[in-house]
Amino acid sequence: MDSTEATPRRGRPGYDQSxxxxxxxxxxxxxxxxxxxxxxxxxxxxxxxxxxYHHFASKAEMLxxxxxxxxxxxxxxxxxxxxxxNGAGAAGAAGAGSDAVGQIREIVRAAVLVACEQQPYLIxxxxxxxxxxxxxxxxxxxxxxxxxxRAIFERAxxxxxxxxxxxxxxxxxxxxxxxxxxxxxxRPDGPETPxxxxxxxxxxxxxxxxVNEVADFR
Amino acid sequence: MDSTEATPRRGRPGYDQSxxxxxxxxxxxxxxxxxxxxxxxxxxxxxxxxxxYHHFASKAEMLxxxxxxxxxxxxxxxxxxxxxxNGAGAAGAAGAGSDAVGQIREIVRAAVLVACEQQPYLIxxxxxxxxxxxxxxxxxxxxxxxxxxRAIFERAxxxxxxxxxxxxxxxxxxxxxxxxxxxxxxRPDGPETPxxxxxxxxxxxxxxxxVNEVADFR
Numbered sequence: 001m002d003s004t005e006a007t008p009r010r011g012r013p014g015y016d017q018s019x020x021x022x023x024x025x026x027x028x029x030x031x032x033x034x035x036x037x038x039x040x041x042x043x044x045x046x047x048x049x050x051x052x053y054h055h056f057a058s059k060a061e062m063l064x065x066x067x068x069x070x071x072x073x074x075x076x077x078x079x080x081x082x083x084x085x086n087g088a089g090a091a092g093a094a095g096a097g098s099d100a101v102g103q104i105r106e107i108v109r110a111a112v113l114v115a116c117e118q119q120p121y122l123i124x125x126x127x128x129x130x131x132x133x134x135x136x137x138x139x140x141x142x143x144x145x146x147x148x149x150r151a152i153f154e155r156a157x158x159x160x161x162x163x164x165x166x167x168x169x170x171x172x173x174x175x176x177x178x179x180x181x182x183x184x185x186x187r188p189d190g191p192e193t194p195x196x197x198x199x200x201x202x203x204x205x206x207x208x209x210x211v212n213e214v215a216d217f218r
Numbered sequence: 219m220d221s222t223e224a225t226p227r228r229g230r231p232g233y234d235q236s237x238x239x240x241x242x243x244x245x246x247x248x249x250x251x252x253x254x255x256x257x258x259x260x261x262x263x264x265x266x267x268x269x270x271y272h273h274f275a276s277k278a279e280m281l282x283x284x285x286x287x288x289x290x291x292x293x294x295x296x297x298x299x300x301x302x303x304n305g306a307g308a309a310g311a312a313g314a315g316s317d318a319v320g321q322i323r324e325i326v327r328a329a330v331l332v333a334c335e336q337q338p339y340l341i342x343x344x345x346x347x348x349x350x351x352x353x354x355x356x357x358x359x360x361x362x363x364x365x366x367x368r369a370i371f372e373r374a375x376x377x378x379x380x381x382x383x384x385x386x387x388x389x390x391x392x393x394x395x396x397x398x399x400x401x402x403x404x405r406p407d408g409p410e411t412p413x414x415x416x417x418x419x420x421x422x423x424x425x426x427x428x429v430n431e432v433a434d435f436r
Contacts, residue, residue: 166427170410170422
């Protein structure tokens with residue numbers, strides 16, 4: 001993890017693995033993983049290939065570590081919601097996950113935060129082609145998350161807390177699709193904070209676009 | 219753009235431009251556009267490179283024609299909704315687009331059908347990296363569609379037909395994000411018809427997950 005190697009090019013700051021990964025993931029996203037070469041990566045980093053190899057054994061390892069950021073964070077979201085607390089101390093946090101709808105709420109809220117905070121890594125995950133073992137394993141973990149969400153939606157429906165005219169599997173896919181799509185346009189310097197976005201998504205997911213209970217035209 | 223009537227059969231089934239495009243887009247999707255070579259494409263088609271060149275001047279032209287399928291179809295969706303009819307003869311089609319909410323309904327419904335029918339071309343569009351003029355022009359057209367949707371959401375809010383506690387820009391992005399995400403998992407041989415999916419999406423977008431007005435536990 002040390003940032004060794006006097007960096008060429010106008011005294012740019014030394015890299016640790018994490019800051020290198022940010023740049024590398026940008027290369028993957030700009031050109032696609034398959035088309036990204038170590039030459040491109042070392043050029044973008046302004047480092048020699050051997051300096052890059054000092055931190056990563058291979059392109060596959062870079063991808064694996066990057067995907068772990070997205071998948072690990074999402075799996076943690078589910079683990080915490082299913083344990084019944086989000087640790088964030090927000091309203092009704094303790095035990096929020098005890099019922100299925102509370103878990104859905106926690107998962108949606110936390111997944112929006114992950115989408116904002118781990119945006120580049122999620123973009124990478126969402127655009128995988130599945131041409132290597134690392135990619136296939138990541139896609140398998142992604143499918144497992146979808147299955148977990150679907151199971152929670154099914155429980156919510158069984159608890160009578162979800163409308164019964166919408167298939168829980170579809171509802172889960174729609175919800176994940178919406179949350180995932182944030183990474184396509186979210187800007188850290190944009191007008192909405194991740195927390196405000198999470199609230200807006202939750203509100204949309206809960207009630208749709210329908211005019212508020214009492215129609216008002218102000 | 220001439221529709222060659224009788225495609226001459228060679229040893230293997232004859233390709234016309236359209237059926238070649240299907241295979242080519244699969245190569246683009248499997249490897250990313252940047253990493254897809256003419257060699258890969260001709261191998262996958264089982265044709266010589268010169269046979270491929272008979273139909274397409276370049277890789278960029280293949281991409282351009284493929285993206286036109288997605289973008290042209292989506293632009294048509296907006297054009298028809300804004301003209302106030304969907305031409306599909308469904309319930310309430312005539313004049314459905316006269317108010318903004320009617321237009322949103324038409325656009326969501328028709329965009330779901332496009333997502334299903336033009337799935338491979340939409341996947342391509344949604345994963346563009348923007349490294350060439352063709353890609354940049356397509357991304358510009360995609361942005362224009364988002365702006366059109368946002369404008370309609372703003373009108374709907376001004377007409378008092380959209381809840382006023384959700385930013386119309388966010389609502390438009392959420393809605394497009396949800397619809398676009400269908401291409402990630404829709405299967406033409408899956409259990410849902412495109413029409414049924416469109417209804418489910420409309421219902422979700424309109425009312426969210428909330429239990430029906432009168433809670434029932436059957």
